[in-house]
Amino acid sequence: MSDPRSADEPRSPLAHRVPDLGALELLLAVARLGSLGRAAREVGITQPAASSRIRSMERMLGVALVERSPRGSRLTDAGALVTDWARRVVEAAEAFDAGTQALRGRRDSRLRVAASMTIAEYLLPGWLIALRGLLPGTAVSLLAGNSAAVADRLRAGEADLGFVEGLDVPAGLDGAVIGHDRLAVVVAPSHAWARRRAPLSPAELAATPLILRERGSGTRQVLDAALAGHGGLAAPLLELASTTAVKAAVVSGAGPSVLSELAVGEELAARRLVEIPVAVRLRRDLRAVWPLGQRPAGPARELLSLTRG
Amino acid sequence: MSDPRSADEPRSPLAHRVPDLGALELLLAVARLGSLGRAAREVGITQPAASSRIRSMERMLGVALVERSPRGSRLTDAGALVTDWARRVVEAAEAFDAGTQALRGRRDSRLRVAASMTIAEYLLPGWLIALRGLLPGTAVSLLAGNSAAVADRLRAGEADLGFVEGLDVPAGLDGAVIGHDRLAVVVAPSHAWARRRAPLSPAELAATPLILRERGSGTRQVLDAALAGHGGLAAPLLELASTTAVKAAVVSGAGPSVLSELAVGEELAARRLVEIPVAVRLRRDLRAVWPLGQRPAGPARELLSLTRG
């Protein structure tokens, strides 16, 4: 079946209405340093280039961002707001960079990490940025896969530290719980459940056909276990290959789903999805794991310590 | 005093290691449509342009993202991960776009919003994106200022809907609580408090000199009120002009501060800051406000309904 999309078609390319990353970084530098020239030097361009870049950004946005004076430049009120929004874009880009850098890391990296998809996707980039603050220059390589693949890598000595979500520690490994992941029942805002007042009962949830990832996913295991005593999970409404596909289907109103809160944070904040309270505990542990008896040392130890509150 | 920065100097420009927004959007389109050519059409370029753009992105990242075949293109495993990180960058860019678009909105917009800085910064862009889903084409203008300025605008009939955080509803206005904002005690990970096990007592917090925004900020009011019964707030360690400046000082280890959880979410996730539990309730209401007796209608009503869980 083709992608069931609804009403986000007629949107002109974002890149024409949002300055590029270089310009946003420059703006942050101006905000921090209080001078176009100094900001230019920091980002490695000349002062006229910075001047023109900021000016063209102001033209693009239709708002004056910086107040120039012969003694320096300060942000306007609007500029301060824009800068804060810009900071969030740059931070997302930094996470992107940290992630992709680890992804292309070679086997001789000083720290080889293996992680489940969910953790690699949502948590690891942040940890890597933090790690860079503590141990600058540490080359990190990342391999993402399911729990079994992570366990294999560790047992084979091809990774120094692993991260998995799930109900138990894989055989042959030691581990420590570093956090929890709550599963959330979500629907599109237009769904009838979004107007409920009472929490969903476990039996109701179990009896409702859901949009789920295909059998074998960690999410589905937890859901199965939690609802075993309530009649068991109904046959899925849809089975899709990726979390992204599931989210897209839910957003478009195809039905309810149960997804990690990590995966739906943005959608909930932007009200593209609504969470429905449910009277059952849907949690799973997030674990750091390593080969039995080999407590993490060096960079692995450092990363591990970062991941615990 | 100059900016006390520590160890994030030798970082080459992000823009050289992260593809531009156009390329990221293209990658998302490829992921969704399963074909370079179709993705190219969607973003308004030709197929060879898309081909070359994806290729140069793969060269930049050093990772194969797309598996080409004569029947279409699918993401590689690494490509799926990269695409998810890219999605977060694009979403941040969309929030940026929604915000700046409102910021330059003229007075004749169909919906004129006035909001406090914190709300304008962290919540409003998401609401505007959601609103665009419900009422496409609605021109929104945004004015950001403190509570008094928001109230003035509404009373003068120059805004249709306002958002403020604070302890009470400004005189002459009606309002509804739409959510809460918790204040968090935060320190740098290197600070001694980060290794505490017991929660902070209110008296301890009150007695400790903090890094705060200048007198008059909403955050400071709430803090003053909450600690009034515990000996009153100690003289500040530092008084800075913007939330950003406060955060930078705390991150660099200058001392503890108390900030909105909205303002420190990213920093906590990336472990640049650590939250210290404290045995006192530090909450303030987030309110939508409007002129007495004039219940919001039309787009204002729609936006209001979006902001309540």
Next chain:
DNA sequence: ATGAGGGCATAAGCTGGGTTTATGAGCGAT
């Protein structure tokens, strides 16, 4: 089999945004 159609790659040429260098002008401190 064989041709049509969809999908991707390559090549050549163009264009424009962003860059640099060079210069000038405003303001403050010495």
Next chain:
DNA sequence: ATCGCTCATAAACCCAGCTTATGCCCTCAT
């Protein structure tokens, strides 16, 4: 006055990314 900082303007340049034109590969239907 004069230096030293700031930012703006002008002219020349360069390259990333675009388009158009073409070719190859594979699959599917006739």
